[in-house]
Amino acid sequence: MRKNKAFNRNSIPFLLLAIIHLMLLFLFAKRSKEKTIWILLLSNIGFAYFFEYPVLNLFKGYSYKPSIMKKRAHDQVLGAVLSQGFYVPVTATLLTIFHKNGYWKLGSTLIYYLIEHTFLRLKIYNTHWWKPVYTLLFMNIYFHISDWFYKAIQARKDWALSLAHYLSIEVIGITLLYISAAGRKIRFGRGMYHSWWEHFAIAPLYSIVHSFFAVKNSAKPGLQPRLCMLLYRVLTDLFLKKIGLLKIKLTQLWGNIPFHVFIVFISRYLYIKIYSEHSGEHIKPIEISCKPDKKGT
Template sequence: MINKKRNRLAFGLLFFIHSTLLLVTFIMKKDRKNLFIALLSNISFAYFFEYFVLNVFQAYKYKPKFLKNRNLDNIFGALLSQAIFIPFTSLYLTAFEVKWRTKLFVNLYFVSVEFLFLRMKIYKLNWWNPIFTGLAIPVHFYLSDIWYKHIKKGTPIVLSVSLFNMILVTSVNILFLLVVLRKLRFGIGKVYTWYEHFLIGPLYSIVYAIVATKTVKVGDWISKCKLLAFSISFHLILKRLQVLKSTKENHYLLMWTHLLMVLLSSFYKQLVNSQEVVREDEQFNN
């Protein structure tokens, strides 16, 4: 019980610190639309990193002790790290144009936290090394800076990939929530392992994000209906192939989930389109 409270307190403290950074960023900076787009892209980049390092190669293990299932608790710890701690900080540093000397100090902070968590035994290494963390985080800081600049410029390829990132992150997060609520599960064969689930689940979200990015159009209900039809069909095909499990009792919830994803994808498309319009206006005025 003591260890559980200690672990939760440690992760909760980091959540408070980095959420405060995000709150300060959105309060102090007026470019909130572009910051929001950049934030979800920051999270997406971290998710891709975590997919290979944790989901595929199982480099380390988190023990936040928030969920009873150890596998889900491990992934929840990863979500806290890759969706909050690092991306929120990267966005803050980017928005306030913090110099690299300070960024390297922040990088040292993250490495120090990793060593502290290892000492507290709430984080376990398999083959990973904190040195790798010290090398990887500055790359994320740099990518955050470059991406935000191109979002503000309205660079077409960056906006398109940003739309994909936004849809992907939302899908991954919703799928994780549904899994925690025991509404669905991915796997192969008769016995679905958690390793299989966390290999297949993100791939499902990637396929959906690619199709949604190419399909959805602002104000066009036909494109929304096409995306909804694809989403439901994709779900049913995977279920027929026994790659996905969901009970009949969850049909209505999953239907609403598919609809929610379509509406959010359309909303994200509207945000990205508005930035493209700003770019076109600036070119016209020049």
């Protein structure tokens, strides 16, 4: 097992870019009067995660080598999280919030194109079937998707608010799952022997499905729906453990309950945060209840 130092030849470019983007985010977010900037950022990260899932997790179009994590698979995913799940969404969000035109988008795309080539020369990033020219194409499209989605949020479109809610939960869930996997608290896989890449192929699906039900459930106020959703998540873990997809000890399974509690309540908080500014009558998402609806006699 490799013992990596946090600061080394490979990690410094990743960490330097992370610091730069973090500073840009907080400096410009402070200047912006838009209250939806954080929801847009989470949504943009969610779009990026959905893009990364087939390209990296399933088909391994490229690989990163930040040399921060000990396990190679964890290290590669961390590089992707930093690059595609943080740097680019931050830029997309700022371009959208400050209404920058196509020239700014093209210029930003070219900067990332140059960064990609620099990473290739430094040998901290490798491409397999992915080509840098794809970056030019898809990143520019991504920036325009951010603009389009932001307009829909500003117009308080129900589908956009629901999607923003879903993506926000999905981002938090997948990120926490990665942290749990890196800490060896959770692992997915079929059979007795499986790779970490199999885990990273299954884990996002776990969060994607849970996020869907969290969105449906979080519209209903009160403690009972929260307990209902918590019970559903715990029973799902028990079922996945029973069929052999979730590799976790029973004691660790109960130790994951705080994770489920957090997701259940953050889902409700995000619902309130996103819909609180909605003007006019709002059509609530379908709710999940532990009990059937009572019909009048």
